[in-house]
Amino acid sequence: xxxxxxxxxxxxxxxxxxxxxxxxxxxxxxxxxxxxxxxxxxxxxxxxxxxxxxxxxxxxxxxxxxxxxxxxxxxxxxxxxxxxxxxxxxxxxxxxxxxxxxxxxxxxxxxx
Amino acid sequence: xxxxxxxxxxxxxxxxxxxxxxxxxxxxxxxxxxxxxxxxxxxxxxxxxxxxxxxxxxxxxxxxxxxxxxxxxxxxxxxxxxxxxxxxxxxxxxxxxxxxxxxxxxxxxxxxxxx
Numbered sequence: 001x002x003x004x005x006x007x008x009x010x011x012x013x014x015x016x017x018x019x020x021x022x023x024x025x026x027x028x029x030x031x032x033x034x035x036x037x038x039x040x041x042x043x044x045x046x047x048x049x050x051x052x053x054x055x056x057x058x059x060x061x062x063x064x065x066x067x068x069x070x071x072x073x074x075x076x077x078x079x080x081x082x083x084x085x086x087x088x089x090x091x092x093x094x095x096x097x098x099x100x101x102x103x104x105x106x107x108x109x110x111x112x
Numbered sequence: 113x114x115x116x117x118x119x120x121x122x123x124x125x126x127x128x129x130x131x132x133x134x135x136x137x138x139x140x141x142x143x144x145x146x147x148x149x150x151x152x153x154x155x156x157x158x159x160x161x162x163x164x165x166x167x168x169x170x171x172x173x174x175x176x177x178x179x180x181x182x183x184x185x186x187x188x189x190x191x192x193x194x195x196x197x198x199x200x201x202x203x204x205x206x207x208x209x210x211x212x213x214x215x216x217x218x219x220x221x222x223x224x225x226x227x
Contacts, residue, residue: 004154043116043203043218044155089154099168100216102154 116219137206
């Protein structure tokens with residue numbers, strides 16, 4: 001059974017700092033991995049999706065990497081801003097089906 | 113393009129009462145999902161519809177939860193009777209079709225508190 005773990009559960013950093021969020025999964029035979037952002041009282045917004053054949057994806061100040069063999073993904077946020085404060089969730093798909101398996105998320109606070 | 117709409121946004125009920133949530137997906141999206149997100153956890157899929165047919169309801173507690181999607185558009189999720197452990201945010205999502213290549217778009221969720 002696939003399990004997705006995110007560490008740390010919460011993180012507080014000063015504005016401008018570069019930071020890394022971690023996601024690990026127990027079964028490396030994934031189809032793809034996706035990072036989401038969740039703001040209080042709002043739904044999930046997709047940030048980056050990495051196919052199993054890819055090593056990384058970039059969007060603006062965000063860079064997500066994937067190492068299937070070790071069962072790990074990281075989300076790198078450069079030059080963090082208070083507007084980046086949110087909960088970040090990673091989720092994996094085990095095959096081409098729809099089902100997303102989520103981690104518990106990392107709650108990020110960027111202090112001005 | 114309008115996003116996924118959900119109502120109500122918040123609901124407080126007593127245990128053993130009934131409650132229903134409504135979801136309107138993005139126009140033209142054939143696939144609709146209901147997720148349950150307990151505080152401090154990631155969302156868990158409850159049920160997936162393809163048009164008005166159920167694709168997967170393996171994690172839906174069928175003794176108390178039910179869902180329908182009439183005419184392949186709007187959907188309702190019902191809990192009857194509610195238990196304390198049902199307190200969670202219920203998220204609705206839709207995608208153009210099922211399958212991992214199609215992005216899921218999430219609504220704002222309904223926060224349910226059972227007292």
